Each structure stands twice: as structure tokens, then as C-alpha cells.
Amino acid sequence: MNWLPLWITCGLITFAIRYSFIALEGHYKPPGWFVRWLPFVPIAALTALTVPELLLVAGQFNMGDNPRFWAGLVAIAVAARWRNTLLTIGAGFAALGLLRWLG
Amino acid sequence: MRRMTPASAFLLGVRALMPMHLGVVPFGVIYGVVALQSGIPPLAAFLMSSLVFAGSAQFLLAQLVGAGAPALLSVGAVGLINLRHALYSASVAPILHALPRRWKLLLAYLLTDEAYAAAIPHLIDNPQSPTAHWILFGAGFALWAGWQLATLAGVLLGAQLPSGLDLDFALPLTFIAIVVPMIDNRARLAAALVAGATAVLLAPLPYKTGLFAAALAGLGAGAFIGEKR
Structure with a gap:
């Protein structure tokens, strides 16, 4: 059972990070730069999660021989044009399937 | 609303x-x-x-x-x-x-x-x-x-699930579907480009610390250019 205290500690750390600013809201006045940075959180954080998934294969930069990169470009174009979640996912998977089939 | x-x-x-x-x-x-x-x-x-x-x-x-x-x-x-x-x-x-x-x-x-x-x-x-x-x-x-x-x-x-099904690709695709329509000005485009490039450059850092640094870099780039309100 020595895993239980470790799980709980890791869970508390994770929870504390997620609760941090939610708990602080209203109890302090955030500095101006912080308020200016906040609107970019969804774009910056989600792009930072996504781009390595498209450009790295097993940790190595790879564009040419990397169907996920090209399928990702198709998905980006579809998302920009039609702004539809399911259409974007469908186009990305279709492009990936086609590239794998051709390749 | x-x-x-x-x-x-x-x-x-x-x-x-x-x-x-x-x-x-x-x-x-x-x-x-x-x-x-x-x-x-x-x-x-x-x-x-x-x-x-x-x-x-x-x-x-x-x-x-x-x-x-x-x-x-x-x-x-x-x-x-x-x-x-x-x-x-x-x-x-x-x-x-x-x-x-x-x-x-x-x-x-x-x-x-x-x-x-x-x-x-x-x-x-x-x-x-x-x-x-x-x-x-x-x-x-x-x-x-x-x-x-x-x-x-x-x-x-x-x-093991059968490998080679590429189902894990659904997450980056969903994030693309969410983020791309949000990019409607230069500041937001800069935030995305800087965050993405930094995440790739810092990918070798341990414990995915590069992700956090990349997000911060993107926030800074976006705020530096600034949105017209």
C-alpha cells in the first residue's frame, strides 16, 4: 500500500496547481501584464501541446516522411475555412489515411 | 448572449x-x-x-x-x-x-x-x-x-490495442479544430507561432517542462504585439 500516500501527494500537487488562480481570484489584483497575457492562454497552451505532435517523430524533427504533419496541415486549412470541429477531425483522419495508403 | x-x-x-x-x-x-x-x-x-x-x-x-x-x-x-x-x-x-x-x-x-x-x-x-x-x-x-x-x-x-490505428491523432486534430478558428488577428497568430516553435525546440527538456515554457513564450509574444480592443 506504499503507493497510496504517493498517489495522494501527487493528486494534491496537481489539484493545488489547478485550483491556484481560481482560489486567488478576488483576493488580489493581478498586475497589468498578467491580465494582458491571459487572453492568449488557450491559443498558446493548446498550440504548444499540438505542434510537437505534428512535427516530431520519436522525438526527432521530421516533415518530409511524416504523414501526421501533412494531415495536420490539411486539418488546419479545413478548420480555418469551415470552423467545424467534426469536419476538421474527419478531414485530418481522411488525409492521414490517404497518405498512409499511398505511402 | x-x-x-x-x-x-x-x-x-x-x-x-x-x-x-x-x-x-x-x-x-x-x-x-x-x-x-x-x-x-x-x-x-x-x-x-x-x-x-x-x-x-x-x-x-x-x-x-x-x-x-x-x-x-x-x-x-x-x-x-x-x-x-x-x-x-x-x-x-x-x-x-x-x-x-x-x-x-x-x-x-x-x-x-x-x-x-x-x-x-x-x-x-x-x-x-x-x-x-x-x-x-x-x-x-x-x-x-x-x-x-x-x-x-x-x-x-x-x-494492447491494435497499434497503427492512429486514434491518438484525434487529440491534436481536436485541438487544431478549437485553436485555428480563434486565430483572427496578428497578435493571436504570433502567440500560436511562437508557442508552437518553442514547444518543438524545447521538446527534449525533461518532464515536458518545455510545454510550459513554450506556452509562456506564446503569451508574451501575443501580449507584446497586443490586441486592438
């Missing part, structure tokens, strides 16, 4: 999250398998999904425990890998400000990459809606339930 009942807001969050299950469920099953292979008992592997509830951190924790790493290192690594969630916390804090504490505790527990990504476009559309928090709850609960079932399946079946 649209008027939403709690139920319709909850369902909006659930629906926004559903496509991500294509990627999350296989990930959860694989987590269960990897945890067992690391020598973690089945019950412990399953309970980690509710006690820690953080996908990539759970993989790392399972591997560190399997490798016999010291507990302090494991705790520090989990903290580093989840640091980006502080940004989500800051982002949703103004929307949750007036809620009772039990709601804030619940939504903080459920605040993952996926739930945040699914809910945030709708939260931006309805910031003053009295039912906005139900959207985040719907997305968070849908992810939580899917993750518990998927890790349970991984622990019980203990078998």
Missing part, C-alpha cells in the same frame, strides 16, 4: 468533449497496461486515475515508480508536467469568481487540457452567462468518466 439552462450548458460541454474520446480512450487503456507492466497493482493503477487524474503525469508516475525512483522526484516530476494547468486556472478564474467554493473545488479537480480546450470557446462566447460553469462541468465530467472507464478497461484487459 444565449440563455442556457444548466442542463443544456452541461450537455454543450459534454458534446464539445466527445470527439476527444477517440484519442483519450485508447490513451487511457494503454495507461492501464503500462501501469501493470511497471509492476503497479491493478487497484492502485485504477485509483491513480481518480486520485491524480492527469493523463501524461500518470504515465510518467507509473514509469518512475516502476523504475524505483525516489518519491520526492516523482512528486516533483508530476508537479512540473502539470504546471501548464496553472494557466488554465488563471484563464477560467474570472468566470468562476462568483461561484460557491464547492463548485470551484469541483471544477479545479476536473480542469484538464481536454476539458479546458472543449469548454473555453463556449466560455469566451458566454462569459457572463450564469450557467457558464455548467459547460466546464459537462466537459470535465465527460472526460473524467471516459478516463475512468478507459483505464479500468486497460487494467482489466491488460492487452
